[in-house]
């Protein structure tokens with residue numbers, strides 16, 4: 001008889017996004033993303049981090065500083081953009097993006113242009129910002145659906 005307590009597709013893909021987030025060096029918000037095609041195949045993953053070639057130890061990770069150049073914001077690559085750029089499977093047309101944080105407006109534009117049609121997000125802690133409001137406007141206008149991931153509270157423990 002087959003086992004019944006296997007994880008669902010949504011749990012699997014959001015789980016991969018959450019695991020990817022654990023690679024992030026950001027001390028305040030770790031974001032992970034997982035892009036999946038219509039055949040339930042993972043076509044890319046990503047997390048927020050400094051661009052390739054930048055030494056993580058030489059870059060600022062602060063949220064505030066005397067100048068914006070003393071903060072992470074102008075430098076860090078967002079998880080969604082990394083996942084889109086990391087894909088080696090060609091077109092992302094019709095794919096679904098699982099992401100641990102609701103995408104900012106810059107990522108929303110990249111998501112739309114890549115052909116991704118569905119976003120499943122876990123947390124929307126910046127929902128009140130103009131950036132996230134702009135993402136919602138863009139998604140609605142451009143036919144990208146977005147939905148909150150509904151956890152059933154299951155915990156998956158990995159001892160690695």
Ligand SMILES: O=c1ccn([C@H]2C[C@H](O)[C@@H](COP(=O)(O)O)O2)c(=O)[nH]1
Pocket residue numbers: 026028029030031047048049063072076077078079080101102103104105107
């Ligand atoms: O769409 C997004 C928005 C943000 N991120 C990353 C960028 C930063 O590394 C953190 C946000 O840091 P805060 O300290 O919470 O401001 O999240 C992303 O990957 N994707």
Ligand SMILES: [Zn+2]
Pocket residue numbers: 078079080103104105106107108
């Ligand atoms: Zn972003």
